[in-house]
Amino acid sequence: MTFDYLVRAVADALRTYVGWLVRPRLLAHYGMWCGLAIVGFVCSGWAIGLELPTLEGPLRFSFDTGGGTPTFLTWALLLFGFGLLAWGPWQEWARYRHERDLLSKKRVLVLEARGLRFEIGRALADAVPDLILGRREPRILDFRQIYDGEITHPERGLEEAISLPNQIRQAAAGADRGDFTVVYGGLAPVPYTFLTGVLIDDEGKLFVMDWDRTAERWRALDAPDDGKRFEVEGLDSPKDSPEAVMAVAVSYPVLDRNLESAFPKLPVVRLTLEDGDVNAHWSAEKQAALAEQFLDAAIALEGCGVRRIHLVLAAPNSLVVRLGRAYDRRNLPALVVWQFERDMTPPYPWGIEMPLGAIHRPAIVRA
Numbered sequence: 001m002t003f004d005y006l007v008r009a010v011a012d013a014l015r016t017y018v019g020w021l022v023r024p025r026l027l028a029h030y031g032m033w034c035g036l037a038i039v040g041f042v043c044s045g046w047a048i049g050l051e052l053p054t055l056e057g058p059l060r061f062s063f064d065t066g067g068g069t070p071t072f073l074t075w076a077l078l079l080f081g082f083g084l085l086a087w088g089p090w091q092e093w094a095r096y097r098h099e100r101d102l103l104s105k106k107r108v109l110v111l112e113a114r115g116l117r118f119e120i121g122r123a124l125a126d127a128v129p130d131l132i133l134g135r136r137e138p139r140i141l142d143f144r145q146i147y148d149g150e151i152t153h154p155e156r157g158l159e160e161a162i163s164l165p166n167q168i169r170q171a172a173a174g175a176d177r178g179d180f181t182v183v184y185g186g187l188a189p190v191p192y193t194f195l196t197g198v199l200i201d202d203e204g205k206l207f208v209m210d211w212d213r214t215a216e217r218w219r220a221l222d223a224p225d226d227g228k229r230f231e232v233e234g235l236d237s238p239k240d241s242p243e244a245v246m247a248v249a250v251s252y253p254v255l256d257r258n259l260e261s262a263f264p265k266l267p268v269v270r271l272t273l274e275d276g277d278v279n280a281h282w283s284a285e286k287q288a289a290l291a292e293q294f295l296d297a298a299i300a301l302e303g304c305g306v307r308r309i310h311l312v313l314a315a316p317n318s319l320v321v322r323l324g325r326a327y328d329r330r331n332l333p334a335l336v337v338w339q340f341e342r343d344m345t346p347p348y349p350w351g352i353e354m355p356l357g358a359i360h361r362p363a364i365v366r367a
Contacts, residue, residue, distance in 0.1 A: 031091065035084025038077055106134030106179045109171045111164075113186025113196065113317075115143030115157070124185045124209065127218035132181055132207060137171055141196070143188045154191075154339070154350050155364050161195050162362065168200065177205075185209035185218055190313050190320055191337040191352035195362055197324020198354050206325075210318035213278065221318060223282035230271040230293045235300050237267035243308045244269060244301055248294065248323070250315035251278045262338070262346035262367060263310055271297060281316045290319065291326040298332050308334045312348060329356045336365050 112124040125138035141164065143157040172180045184196070184206060200206060212219040230248075238244035245268045247254040259268055271294060273280060281287060301309060309332075313320055327335065338351035351365045 031084045032088030035081045035086075035088065038081030038084065105175070106181075107171065107175050108132055108134040108136050108181050108183055109168060110136055110138045110183045111141055111186070111196075112138065113141040113143060113184070113188040113193065115141075115186070115188030115192060122218060124183070124218055127209065128183050128207075129220060132183065134179070134181060139167060139171075141186065141188070143192045154189075154352075157189075157192055158352070158362060158364065161192055161199065164196065164199050181205045181207060183207045183209065184321060185211065186317055187211055188317065189339050190315075191339050191350075193317050193320040194311070194313070194324040194337045195352055195354060197321040198327060198329065198356075201325045201329070208284075208318045208321055210281070210316055219282070221282055221284040221287060223286075225283045225285040225289070226280075228274040228280070228286070230273055230290060232269070232271055232293065232297060234267065234269040235297065235304075238269065238301055238304045238306050240305065241267050242306065243310065244304075244306045245310045245312065246271065246297065246301070248311070248313045248315055249273060250276045250280060250290075250313075250319060252276075252314040254312055254314050258340075258347040259312070262312075262348040266310065269297060269301065278316070281319045287319050287322045291322045294323050295326050295328070298327065302331070302333055306333050308336070310351070311335055311337045312340065313337065314340070327354070327356070329354075332356065334359065 108128060110125040110128060123138065125136045128136060141160055143160060168182060182200065182205065184200070185208065186193070188196075207220075209218050209220055211217075243266055245259060245263045245266050247259060247268060247270050249270070249272045253272075254270070273290070298309065313323070315323070335354045335356055336351040337354065338348040340347060341349055346367050349367050351367075353359060353363045353365050355362050
């Protein structure tokens, strides 16, 4: 167990506890308990006394419900106590109706991509934060065409991805734009994940979650920005070349020998995250900044005359989706996103050409 993991666990526990303390239903509960205490205090004949020291001597205050308390005061306290007892259930009922009305209007489409060999324990729909209001509508994007750890028929997953915009529009039918949210998370091959980002770029509010391999749970992008960014190398190399390779390394390094085997003689532009590792992506602000750097690099390649980019990514699922959403579908070079298979030759055996510009439908590209 690492120190960072322990800090995150403690922070999550504190956040959960504070949320429990301030949840709306407690106000009504406190009111009912206070009303019960007041009624019991008045009816049981209790007495209280208070003495405060002053410069002119002690100031005494006493109240005795059994020793001649004015009738009007007794009745006032009783009415106040019974009022709190009545107000508590009314407040709970009002809260329940309000939440029910909100849930009936708001919809949350939960898209969970599955494309790896193993299954993860908890469904994404069960992990969506409570702050996202609405009725959960889970959908599974099934890209599992794998045999012994290798993707054998990548073409079969294309139809699942292509249908995604229609699925979102059907789920949002009849709902106001502000009442519909898409939640995305998953573990799927990089080309499909990037394609998902491209296809849902214009589909309204998107809340992205990712699988925390250390804690073994779904997690929102809620960490602070550590300020670390891509180190960009090789932007001058693609001059006069119609094609170039862009290698983005976040979780793991992208090795030169793999690029040389798969893309011989093509110029390479590298975007390497400073101190990158598998847990370097948990800040939404950081991901936005990295996506901007990625977009700037693609624009620079367009300015160098590059007409087709071969993109290889070693990055977490949530960041890959973010980069897919950031890529300009109209004004940037054609793009092929390649799948890495360590034990195959070449190590990037297939990719997906993205539906950009004049290309309206994604297609599988073989090495």
